[in-house]
Amino acid sequence: MIRTILIVLLFVAVAGTGYWGYSEHQEKNAVLLQAENNYQRAFHDLNFHMDSLHDKIGETIAMNTRNQLSPALAQVWRLTSEAHNDVGQLPLALLPFNKTEEFLTKMGEFSYRAAVRDLDKNPLSDKEYNTLKELYANSTEIQNELRKTESLAQKNNLRWMDVEMALATNKQPEDNTIIDGFKTVDKSVEGYSDVDFGTEVSNMEKMKDRDLSQLKGKKITKEEAKKIAIDFFQLKKNVKITVESTGKDAKYDAYSLTLYNPDTKGTTYMDLTKKGGYPLYVLYDRNVGKAKISLNEAMLQADDFLKKHMESQMEMVTSDQYDNIGVFTYARLDDGVRIYPETVSVKVALDNGDIMGYEGTDFLLAHVDDRTPTFKISEQEARTNLNPKFQVKETSKALIRNDINEEVYCYEFLGILGNDTFRVFINAENGNEEEVRKLKEAEPSYNDI
Amino acid sequence: MKRNSAYIKGAFFAIALCFGLLAGFGQNNAHAFSNQVVQVGATGEDVVELQSRLQYLGFYTGNIDGVFGWRTYWALRNFQYEFGLPIDGLAGGTTKNKLAKASKYDKAWVNRQIDTGKKFSYYGGEKKSAKSGAAKGGTAKSGTPKAGTAKGAGKPKAKPAQVKPAKNIPNGYSQNDVNLMANAVYGEARGEPYIGQVAVAAVIINRVNSASFPNTVSGVIFEPGAFTAVADGQIYLTPNAQAKKAVMDALNGWDPTGEAEYYFNPDTATSGWIWTRPQIKKIGKHIFCN
Numbered sequence: 066m067i068r069t070i071l072i073v074l075l076f077v078a079v080a081g082t083g084y085w086g087y088s089e090h091q092e093k094n095a096v097l098l099q100a101e102n103n104y105q106r107a108f109h110d111l112n113f114h115m116d117s118l119h120d121k122i123g124e125t126i127a128m129n130t131r132n133q134l135s136p137a138l139a140q141v142w143r144l145t146s147e148a149h150n151d152v153g154q155l156p157l158a159l160l161p162f163n164k165t166e167e168f169l170t171k172m173g174e175f176s177y178r179a180a181v182r183d184l185d186k187n188p189l190s191d192k193e194y195n196t197l198k199e200l201y202a203n204s205t206e207i208q209n210e211l212r213k214t215e216s217l218a219q220k221n222n223l224r225w226m227d228v229e230m231a232l233a234t235n236k237q238p239e240d241n242t243i244i245d246g247f248k249t250v251d252k253s254v255e256g257y258s259d260v261d262f263g264t265e266v267s268n269m270e271k272m273k274d275r276d277l278s279q280l281k282g283k284k285i286t287k288e289e290a291k292k293i294a295i296d297f298f299q300l301k302k303n304v305k306i307t308v309e310s311t312g313k314d315a316k317y318d319a320y321s322l323t324l325y326n327p328d329t330k331g332t333t334y335m336d337l338t339k340k341g342g343y344p345l346y347v348l349y350d351r352n353v354g355k356a357k358i359s360l361n362e363a364m365l366q367a368d369d370f371l372k373k374h375m376e377s378q379m380e381m382v383t384s385d386q387y388d389n390i391g392v393f394t395y396a397r398l399d400d401g402v403r404i405y406p407e408t409v410s411v412k413v414a415l416d417n418g419d420i421m422g423y424e425g426t427d428f429l430l431a432h433v434d435d436r437t438p439t440f441k442i443s444e445q446e447a448r449t450n451l452n453p454k455f456q457v458k459e460t461s462k463a464l465i466r467n468d469i470n471e472e473v474y475c476y477e478f479l480g481i482l483g484n485d486t487f488r489v490f491i492n493a494e495n496g497n498e499e500e501v502r503k504l505k506e507a508e509p510s511y512n513d514i
Numbered sequence: 515m516k517r518n519s520a521y522i523k524g525a526f527f528a529i530a531l532c533f534g535l536l537a538g539f540g541q542n543n544a545h546a547f548s549n550q551v552v553q554v555g556a557t558g559e560d561v562v563e564l565q566s567r568l569q570y571l572g573f574y575t576g577n578i579d580g581v582f583g584w585r586t587y588w589a590l591r592n593f594q595y596e597f598g599l600p601i602d603g604l605a606g607g608t609t610k611n612k613l614a615k616a617s618k619y620d621k622a623w624v625n626r627q628i629d630t631g632k633k634f635s636y637y638g639g640e641k642k643s644a645k646s647g648a649a650k651g652g653t654a655k656s657g658t659p660k661a662g663t664a665k666g667a668g669k670p671k672a673k674p675a676q677v678k679p680a681k682n683i684p685n686g687y688s689q690n691d692v693n694l695m696a697n698a699v700y701g702e703a704r705g706e707p708y709i710g711q712v713a714v715a716a717v718i719i720n721r722v723n724s725a726s727f728p729n730t731v732s733g734v735i736f737e738p739g740a741f742t743a744v745a746d747g748q749i750y751l752t753p754n755a756q757a758k759k760a761v762m763d764a765l766n767g768w769d770p771t772g773e774a775e776y777y778f779n780p781d782t783a784t785s786g787w788i789w790t791r792p793q794i795k796k797i798g799k800h801i802f803c804n
Contacts, residue, residue, distance in 0.1 A: 153728035156738035163726035170725035314792030317772045334709045350708040359550030384555035385682045392766050410767045424767045486584035507581035
C-alpha cells in the first residue's frame, strides 16, 4: 500500500519536474529566438540599405541638374546613417569592422556637404565626381560581399546567435560564413582608404591626428615629473607618488602620476606631457561635504589657480554648479578675442574651495602663440546678418572652430529670441552665420533616483 | 582723525537705524538671502528665493526651479537696469538688498510647493498652485493668497510654473544619459579606483564622438557584445554616487585615457583581436587602447 503511494508520488514528482523543465526550455528558446530575430532584422536591413545606397550613388554619377542631384545626395547621406545604425545593432563589437563604419561615416559627411551646397553656383568638381565613382566601386564590392554572405546564411540557415557565441568564446570555427564575410568586407574597404573626400571631410581627420609635438620645452624624466608635481601642488615630503609612462602607441606621450596624501587621505591623479612637462589633466578624489561656499567664491578660487599655473590670460565662459561641485570653463583671451578652441576646465569643491580638477588637453593641442586676428567687416555690418527677431544683449570678438573644423574669427552675439538664449557667431571676414548655439536651461528633475 | 571716527560712528548709527526700520516694516526682509554672491549656473535655496522675488516683481516668467539659468540671468539684469544698479547679472549684496526691499517672499509656501511637486507661480505674491504632475486624481488646489501688496508689481500672468528643483547637466546630454552611463560604469568598473571609473565613462564618450561607433550614448552602450556588463545584466544594478560622479567628470571633459576607444581586462579578455590594438596605458585593472 505504502509502496504504491510512494510510487504514485514519485511519478507525480518526476512528471512535474519534467513539465517544469520542458516549459523552462520552451521559454528560453522563445527568448533566444527573439534575440536571433532582432539580429536577423538588422542584418537584412543592412543589406537592403547597402543595396539602395549603391544604387543611389550610381544615380548621382549620372545626374546633372541641381534639383536632381541635391535630393539624391541627401538620400545617400540618410542611407549611410541607416546602414551605420544597422551595423551598431549586430554583435560585431569584437570583430574588426570599424573600417567599414568609418567609411560609412565619411561617405555620409561627404554627401551631406555636397547636398547642402548651392550646386548651381558651385557645381561638383571633376575631383568630386572621381570620388563619387570610387565610392560607387567600393560600395559595389561591399554590396556583393554582403549579398553573398546573406544568401549563404539563408541557404544554410546560419544563426547570428552562433556568431555571437563564436566571437564571445573566441573559439572561431573555421567556417563561420558570416564572420568571414564581414571580415572580407572590412578588407575591401581598407583597399579604398586613400579615397579623397575633399578638404571638408579630411579636416575631421586632421583633428584626430593632432598631437603634442608643437609644445615647447625638452623631454622630462620620471624624476623631473615628480618634482613638477610636488611644485604644482606644493606638497610635503610624506606624499606617496607613483609615476608610470604611457604605452608607446599613445597619441599623447605622458607620465601618469598618482599622488596619495596620507594627511588628507585623498588621491590625486595627474598626467604630465613628456615634452615640456605640462599638465594634461588633474583629478583629485576625495569625499566632498555639503556646499558651504558660493559658486562665485569657487570661481575666484579657480581664477587664482589659473593665474598661478598658466601664463595666458583666461576668461571664464561657463559656470555650473553640480550639487557640491562647481565646474568652470575658461577660454584664452587674446587681445580681447576669446579663443574658444583653447579652453581649460577647472573643478572646485564647494565645501572648502579646494581645486578638485583641471583639464587642459584641448588647450595644449590647440594653443598657438601668435595668431593674427582678421576682422574685415565691422560689428555693425555683422549685425545686419543676424535674424531680425534676435535681440542682442552682449557682443564680443571670438575665434571658433566651425563645422568643418576651420578656425574662423567671428563676432559673438549673446542674446535672446523668445524665452531662449543663444550665442550667434558671425564670420568677421565675410559675414557668414558660422554657428548658432542654443544655451541650455536646466533640466527639471523628472525623478530623483 | 577723531573727527573721522565720529563720522564713521554716525554713519554706522544711521545704517543701524535703517536696518531697524527695515526689520520693523517688513518681516520678510530680515532673513532674506544668505550673504553669498549668486551667479549664473548656481543652484540652491538662494536661487529659489531670487527667482521667486524676481517673479513677484514680474521680471521672471520662467519656472521657479532653483537653478540660475539664462532666463533668471536676463530677469536679474532687467531688474538691475530698472532699479538703477550696475548691470552685471550677479546677485551680490546691494542687488539682494534692493530686491528684498522691493518684494516679498514666503519661503515656507514656495518650498512646500516645490516639495510637493505642484506647479505654481508667484506673481505679485498672488500664489497659484496647480495640480501636481503625478496623475493621482487629486483636485486642483489653489494656494490661499496672502495679502501681497507690492508697488510696481507685475500683473499675475497665470501661467503655472514648474515643479521640483531642476539640475545642471553638461551640454548635449540629459539626466537620463547620465543615469544610463552611471549604470554602465558601475556595472563595468565598480571595483576599480575612481580614476578607472572616469576612464570607462570617457571611453563611452570617445566612442559616441568616433566615426566607427554609433552616435548616441545608448547606441554605444547597447551595441551587442561591446560591454560585458551589458551582456550579463550587471548594467541593471543600482549605481552608487561615485559612479555618477565619475560620469559627470567625464561629461565635463576629463579624459584620463588619452582618447582611448577600447579597453579590456587582460586577465579575462577572450578575444585575441583586442590584444592587437595599440595600447595607451593601464588604469587599475584595465588596459586602454586606441
